[in-house]
Amino acid sequence: MRLTLIALLLSSVASGSGTVLAADLTLEPREIVETKAVYGQVQPRNSIPARARIGGTVVELSVTEGDQVETGDVLARVKDDKIGFQIDAVNAQLSALEATLRDVNVELERAERLLRSGTTTAQRLDQLTTQRDVTKNQILAAEAQRSLLEQQAAEGAILAPADGMIVTVPVTEQSVVMPGETIATVAGGGLFLRLSIPERHASDLRQGAGINIALSEGPAVGRLAKIYPAIEGGRVTADVEIDGLDMRYIGARLPVDVPVGTRQGLFVPSETLTTRVGVDFVRVRVNEALVERVVVAGDTQRIDGEDLTEIISGLQPGDIVVTQ
Template identity: 50%
Template sequence: MRLTIAGPIIALMLGSVAAFAETVTVEAVPITEWKAVYGRIEARDRIPARARLGGTLVSLKVAEGDLVAQGDVLAEVVDEKLGFRLSALDAQAGALGSQLVNAETELKRGEELLAQGVTTAQRLDALRTQVDVVKGQLAAVAAERQVVEQQAAEGVVLAPVAGRVLDVPVAQGAVVMPGEPVAQLGGGGIFLRLAVPERHAAELNEGDAIEIEGAAGAVAGRLVKVYPLIENGRVVADVEVADLSDRFVDARVLVRLPVGEREALLVPETALVTRGGLDFVGIEGAGLRTVVPGARVVVDGAAMVEVLTGLKAGDAVLAVAPEAGEVGHE
């Protein structure tokens, strides 16, 4: 059985509803045009922790995903040749020490002989020079030993920044060369990096609000950097998001960018009523009118719906649609 209500009755009922319902005058308002792109969660600084010494990796203290502080020991590299060099320098220092003792003894004897008038001052000067030479050789050996000790100390690989370990490309027991990365660290904070088609470059401005689609819903962000270099037809931009998780670096996230504005006719979401698969709004003094709704937007905290067809600027729309029992249609 179909319920049919004549047009005058519909108008009469809507008129009684309109007497108690608030009306909204439809006007063309500017709305933001959004572009959906994918962004990547990246660390602000990606710095490799490199080995300063070539040798064997005898200790590896970190794995992918570990959190480290700046200066933490990540690994240790040992060059066995440095131990042999230290032993050789110690032996050389011992021999020079013996020579120094002998030279100082000769110098003391020469001073006694000069006091007795047995030797010459020239001979005494030669003995003093010999003592100074041996002392200089000992100092050189000590300095060289410090250099070798410093080289051995550089076998300890330290974390250059605080952050998360992203990659460990080596294994314990491997042979590494000077400058070879032992671990890749991500630090300096986490942000979103976007690659936007260059046709939208002119619409991107630092400070623009960005919407990020997350598991818990949309999250607000801010465009903090637009890079001037266009690569492969795309503009690179950075987005700052509060409390962005760094659990997965390089993860892709759906982002909506403001790329322009256009005018649209908006009505409150409560003004729409759907019956028989069609969408209607109530017009003050004119009954129901069929419309084609578009996207839903939020304006100043109010849920609004864009109307593509069926309304024009200046129409007075009922802010709350009539109930299903108030109005019928054939």
């Protein structure tokens, strides 16, 4: 094996035309982006709680985690029995006032007839007219109070505040809730990735930079949409916008390559590398000869629509690589 390797290295010099062909590649350093591997967490753009507007008992719960809802859908109903009793009391009060109004109207008609015949006074007629107006206003006030109570009862319906998916339902039927308590949380408005990056890379982050993301269906590219100025726990928070995130799992973690700087590197087309007995070779032109150089190859990247392999050692800027 050692003799074979030595023979291959000794045979690396091959004769050939010294003319530099147009297809040959003169190596020049390329600027490449250094990345930091982190995890991003899937977050909804809007996370809106659907809250109870009145206190009472949850008598109906029509959603569970994972359900899709639209704005205005009824998620649950809260009932306060006291409101029903108050409405009954107002209805009874209205019945009494309406009966009083009927009696006042009858007395007022009789007083008008007696006044025409001269057997009663105008003062009595004025008293009955005032009593009728007061009773009417009392009826209006009672009806307004009943409308208020009916509106409070209607507010027992918990409505979806936005289109989206139900992510949490912290209550069950027959639970007792207070006004303002969360009945369900709706995630909507699309998804984004939230990153937590070590603060030593904060100065290298650039808003709008492309972010490579590994999705289950394949690699994707997102955009660094927002960098938050506050550093907490030695980490910078940033948001990445990307299409095609799976809405089924809120909080899922995805591997992300964040650009944190640049460096110079030498790249050759991947097809120009030849591997024999575990050693990589690249053909270059030296004066009037073709020479196979032993190189140490790095990662292969897709740059400008072409697969290029980084050469860590073995070549230098200005070398002419034979591509055909």
